[in-house]
Amino acid sequence: xxxxxxxxxxxxxxxxxxxxxxxxxxxxxxxxxxxxxxxxxxxxxxxxxxxxxxxxxxxxxxxxxxxxxxxxxxxxxxxxxxxxxxxxxxxxxxxxxxxxxxxxxxxxxxxxxxxxxxxxxxxxxxxxxxxxxxxxxxxxxxxxxxxxxxxxxxxxxxxxxxxxxxxxxxxxxxxxxxxxxxxxxxxxxxxxxxxxxxxxxxxxxxxxxxxxxxxxxxxxxxxxxxxxxxxxxxxxxxxxxxxxxxxxxxxxxx
Numbered sequence: 001x002x003x004x005x006x007x008x009x010x011x012x013x014x015x016x017x018x019x020x021x022x023x024x025x026x027x028x029x030x031x032x033x034x035x036x037x038x039x040x041x042x043x044x045x046x047x048x049x050x051x052x053x054x055x056x057x058x059x060x061x062x063x064x065x066x067x068x069x070x071x072x073x074x075x076x077x078x079x080x081x082x083x084x085x086x087x088x089x090x091x092x093x094x095x096x097x098x099x100x101x102x103x104x105x106x107x108x109x110x111x112x113x114x115x116x117x118x119x120x121x122x123x124x125x126x127x128x129x130x131x132x133x134x135x136x137x138x139x140x141x142x143x144x145x146x147x148x149x150x151x152x153x154x155x156x157x158x159x160x161x162x163x164x165x166x167x168x169x170x171x172x173x174x175x176x177x178x179x180x181x182x183x184x185x186x187x188x189x190x191x192x193x194x195x196x197x198x199x200x201x202x203x204x205x206x207x208x209x210x211x212x213x214x215x216x217x218x219x220x221x222x223x224x225x226x227x228x229x230x231x232x233x234x235x236x237x238x239x240x241x242x243x244x245x246x247x248x249x250x251x252x253x254x
Contacts, residue, residue: 001026001027001028002026002027002028002050002115003028003046003047003049003050004021004027004028004030004048004049004050004051004052005029005030005031005032005033005039005043005046005048005050005052005075006018006029006031006032006033006052007032007033007034007035007036007038007039007042007051007052007053007054007057007062007065008033008034008052008053008054008057008080009054009056009058010054011034013054013080013101014032014034016102016103017052017080020103020105020108026116027050030046030048031046031048034057035057035060036057036059036060036062036064036065037059037060039051039053039057039060039065040060040065040068040069043073043075044073047075048075049076050075050076050078050096051075051076051078052080053065053066053077053078053079053080054079054080055079055081055083056081056083062079062081066093066095066186067093067186071172076096076115076118077090077093077096078096078098078099078111079095079097079098079099080099080101080103081098081099081100082100082101083100084100086098088149092149092185092186092187093186093187094186094187094191096114096115096118097111097114099111144195144197145161145195146161147159147160147161148161148164148176150176150183150185151183151184151185152181152183159178159179159183161196161197161200161201161211162211162213163178163179164177164178164201164211164214165178165210165211165214165230165231165232166208166209166210166211166230166232166234166236167189167192167201167209167210168207168208168209169188169189169207169208170184170207172186172187172188173185173187174186174187174188174192177234189203189207189208189209192209193209196209199212200212200213202246203242203246204236204237204238204239205236205237205239205241205242206239208236210228210230210236214230214231214232215228215229215230215231216230216231217229218238221237223240224240224243225237225239225240225243226238226243
């Protein structure tokens with residue numbers, strides 16, 4: 001049975017979620033938190049499968065809670081907020097869903113169906129049907145991102161992908177180098193690469209994506225590798241494994 005933790009500084013909001021979940025006997029509410037710090041403590045103690053999380057809380061906000069949680073112990077995150085301005089940022093931290101208050105019974109039922117599909121192990125023989133249902137329920141993203149939502153000194157801003165020189169992986173985070181600045185966000189290089197146009201961005205090694213138009217020079221290196229000089233003056237190595245996946249002619253441009 002999936003274990004659920006509710007984190008919201010407003011008691012009526014938690015009570016409403018409890019009423020909805022009371023009609024779903026296959027979900028168990030194991031605790032409530034009235035702030036971000038309490039949410040972190042209860043996630044560590046109770047190990048819930050699902051965390052319903054408000055964004056604006058007095059001590060640590062919802063995004064601060066997600067960033068503080070260990071990636072290997074991260075429950076399914078469902079943001080519940082009265083503000084739609086945080087939806088893109090929720091996508092950046094890979095939230096399972098994003099509910100706008102007031103949450104309707106129909107919308108909540110749709111969420112529970114998705115959670116059941118994602119949390120209950122499928123029986124042999126119905127894997128394809130479950131996957132098809134899950135994919136239908138998921139929102140369809142734009143094929144390739146034109147902008148990235150990045151944080152700078154506590155403020156979020158949209159940055160055009162054409163300003164990005166390179167993106168580097170740093171453990172559970174990414175460092176996006178754009179316009180002479182470095183922006184840090186939570187995520188993986190694989191997920192970021194899937195959002196970017198492969199005709200414009202190239203994976204050159206295990207931890208680096210570069211924008212092809214930002215490559216100024218390509219220098220052959222021993223063992224079939226290449227050294228790339230970017231417009232921002234940085235140098236990165238294009239390793240043989242990724243050279244084989246994308247031939248050097250890809251970098252030729254007028």
